[in-house]
Amino acid sequence: xxxxxxxxxxxxxxxxxxxxxxxxxxxxxxxxxxxxxxxxxxxxxxxxxxxxxxxxxxxxxxxxxxxxxxxxxxxxxxxxxxxxxxxxxxxxxxxxxxxxxxxxxxxxxxxxxxxxxxxxxxxxxxxxxxxxxxxxxxxxxxxxxxxxxxxxxxxxxxxxxxxxxxxxxxxxxxxxxxxxxxxxxxxxxxxxxxxxxxxxxxxxxxxxxxxxxxxxxxxxxxxxxxxxxxxxxxxxxxxxxxxxxxxxxxxxxxxxxxxxxxxxxxxxxxxxxxxxxxxxxxxxxxxxxxxxxxxxxxxxxxxxxx
Amino acid sequence: xxxxxxxxxxxxxxxxxxxxxxxxxxxxxxxxxxxxxxxxxxxxxxxxxxxxxxxxxxxxxxxxxxxxxxxxxxxxxxxxxxxxxxxxxxxxxxxxxxxxxxxxxxxxxxxxxxxxxxxxxxxxxxxxxxxxxxxxxxxxxxxxxxxxxxxxxxxxxxxxxxxxxxxxxxxxxxxxxxxxxxxxxxxxxxxxxxxxxxxxxxxxxxxxxxxxxxxxxxxxxxxxxxxxxxxxxxxxxxxxxxxxxxxxxxxxxxxxxxxxxxxxxxxxxxxxxxxxxxxxxxxxxxxxxxxxxxxxxxxxxxxxxx
Numbered sequence: 001x002x003x004x005x006x007x008x009x010x011x012x013x014x015x016x017x018x019x020x021x022x023x024x025x026x027x028x029x030x031x032x033x034x035x036x037x038x039x040x041x042x043x044x045x046x047x048x049x050x051x052x053x054x055x056x057x058x059x060x061x062x063x064x065x066x067x068x069x070x071x072x073x074x075x076x077x078x079x080x081x082x083x084x085x086x087x088x089x090x091x092x093x094x095x096x097x098x099x100x101x102x103x104x105x106x107x108x109x110x111x112x113x114x115x116x117x118x119x120x121x122x123x124x125x126x127x128x129x130x131x132x133x134x135x136x137x138x139x140x141x142x143x144x145x146x147x148x149x150x151x152x153x154x155x156x157x158x159x160x161x162x163x164x165x166x167x168x169x170x171x172x173x174x175x176x177x178x179x180x181x182x183x184x185x186x187x188x189x190x191x192x193x194x195x196x197x198x199x200x201x202x203x204x205x206x207x208x209x210x211x212x213x214x215x216x217x218x219x220x221x222x223x224x225x226x227x228x229x230x231x232x233x234x235x236x237x238x239x240x241x242x243x244x245x246x247x248x249x250x251x252x253x254x255x256x257x258x259x260x261x262x263x264x265x266x267x268x269x270x271x272x273x274x275x276x277x278x279x280x281x282x283x284x285x286x287x288x289x290x291x292x293x294x295x296x297x298x299x300x301x302x303x304x305x306x
Numbered sequence: 307x308x309x310x311x312x313x314x315x316x317x318x319x320x321x322x323x324x325x326x327x328x329x330x331x332x333x334x335x336x337x338x339x340x341x342x343x344x345x346x347x348x349x350x351x352x353x354x355x356x357x358x359x360x361x362x363x364x365x366x367x368x369x370x371x372x373x374x375x376x377x378x379x380x381x382x383x384x385x386x387x388x389x390x391x392x393x394x395x396x397x398x399x400x401x402x403x404x405x406x407x408x409x410x411x412x413x414x415x416x417x418x419x420x421x422x423x424x425x426x427x428x429x430x431x432x433x434x435x436x437x438x439x440x441x442x443x444x445x446x447x448x449x450x451x452x453x454x455x456x457x458x459x460x461x462x463x464x465x466x467x468x469x470x471x472x473x474x475x476x477x478x479x480x481x482x483x484x485x486x487x488x489x490x491x492x493x494x495x496x497x498x499x500x501x502x503x504x505x506x507x508x509x510x511x512x513x514x515x516x517x518x519x520x521x522x523x524x525x526x527x528x529x530x531x532x533x534x535x536x537x538x539x540x541x542x543x544x545x546x547x548x549x550x551x552x553x554x555x556x557x558x559x560x561x562x563x564x565x566x567x568x569x570x571x572x573x574x575x576x577x578x579x580x581x582x583x584x585x586x587x588x589x590x591x592x593x594x595x596x597x598x599x600x601x602x603x604x605x606x607x608x609x610x611x612x
Contacts, residue, residue, distance in 0.1 A: 215528045256605045287611045296522065299600060302563065305593045
């Protein structure tokens with residue numbers, strides 16, 4: 001079933017203790033797409049400026065990414081510059097230039113309006129709502145957000161929450177949104193505000209799936225080398241949504257598998273700079289890593305204690 | 307098979323955002339024992355001063371705790387006073403008084419020297435080695451340590467490491483010991499220094515079991531209320547070791563189950579102040595919570611992607 005993402009298409013300049021990149025392809029829609037396209041075609045809605053290396057996007061198209069919903073606007077592309085701490089645990093934004101993103105009003109091509117799986121990447125919740133209203137009858141809608149919108153557009157964000165199926169945020173965002181430090185109570189707060197499920201990403205510790213009556217935990221893949229955490233959350237979302245779109249089924253079992261696919265994509269994202277890691281990943285690689293994930297938490301509780 | 311622990315028997319004064327205790331029963335050997343005794347009898351080696359409320363220890367004996375290896379010395383008991391941050395993520399030691407612990411030289415009763423499962427709680431590694439040398443032919447030896455010993459008695463600690471089967475530490479200790487920030491590389495460093503397995507406790511995120519060729523992850527139990535993290539690691543160790551002593555088998559499957567028992571005990575420990583949580587926990591409770599743990603990470607990877 002068709003899969004649509006709206007999000008940023010950026011030029012990232014990233015400094016980590018292991019190296020740096022300048023004006024590299026990035027943004028939530030780009031990370032989502034390169035990860036998701038491994039499993040299912042992705043339609044992208046976004047905007048680029050006149051300085052964007054459009055050829056580099058086009059080179060990714062054969063992987064199954066439909067860029068026809070990307071607006072080409074006059075002006076500078078969205079740029080983000082960030083620096084990670086020595087342990088990659090925190091990052092500082094050195095510079096954000098919205099460029100053409102400041103006046104972006106997403107308009108979906110007619111063909112995209114029948115998308116069944118919709119991911120609203122981390123952009124202004126007003127734009128997320130605008131996109132949502134253009135999609136006719138989606139099967140599953142998931143969205144991301146960030147502290148900036150939680151603080152500056154809380155009312156709009158709550159309106160959006162009441163209309164999505166899955167919220168995907170990291171732990172600090174869940175805490176800020178709910179005003180509760182305990183991550184399980186924070187999740188319960190979010191569930192009470194609309195979404196049927198909330199995915200809480202916890203970086204090197206993995207990710208939680210909270211549902212009204214059940215919780216699922218997928219750890220992070222054991223990696224001895226992590227180069228660049230940028231985009232891990234969007235790659236997670238890409239894997240998660242693409243797996244569901246590929247199967248077309250939203251059962252509890254499928255959602256759990258989608259979590260493992262998401263964690264797998266997140267693990268690839270951090271192993272190299274930018275989107276580079278996805279250049280050579282195959283579906284067989286994904287599958288092998290998913291099996292390792294399964295073994296990572298597998299336990300058989302044999303004979304009863306009592 | 308017989309299970310022996312050596313560790314501190316303390317009087318804890320704890321301040322958390324949710325309340326406080328003064329001179330309450332605590333210490334690594336006490337938390338280990340109340341958790342472990344739910345599954346298997348525990349023999350304890352330690353020391354108390356003349357001011358210790360020995361009657362309170364004795365009241366715990368019927369649960370299966372043999373205090374006959376506890377030395378009664380003239381002087382003050384070991385006291386620890388600590389304060390937790392509002393989010394329970396960090397704690398400050400306000401006061402440590404070693405008391406009779408300063409001159410403690412563990413001597414094992416003859417009956418304890420044939421213990422098969424031995425846990426060396428967090429005390430001076432010289433004392434840990436002293437106890438280890440008194441046990442004849444243990445099946446499995448696990449030990450804990452802390453940053454203080456890593457810094458002040460590194461050589462003795464490395465000697466100890468070369469003689470134990472399992473090291474159980476938290477993530478900051480693993481990082482400090484190995485000098486490596488990446489937790490998986492830190493674990494590999496530890497494995498190269500003796501232990502066949504290393505358990506790395508990660509607080510609210512759960513615990514990792516690292517082996518040369520395989521990794522296991524048990525998440526923390528989803529708790530909406532956490533009152534007092536004190537003793538969670540020792541309760542974990544108590545559950546882990548008591549499960550193995552109960553079954554008498556040290557297979558990969560049993561070790562994974564022991565991790566789940568450990569995480570279960572840790573989750574009880576933090577739900578109430580001090581050792582109180584264990585007053586009413588039954589084996590059936592433990593079993594039910596273990597099943598929830600199993601469901602928490604259960605995923606079936608159905609049909610292949612390729």
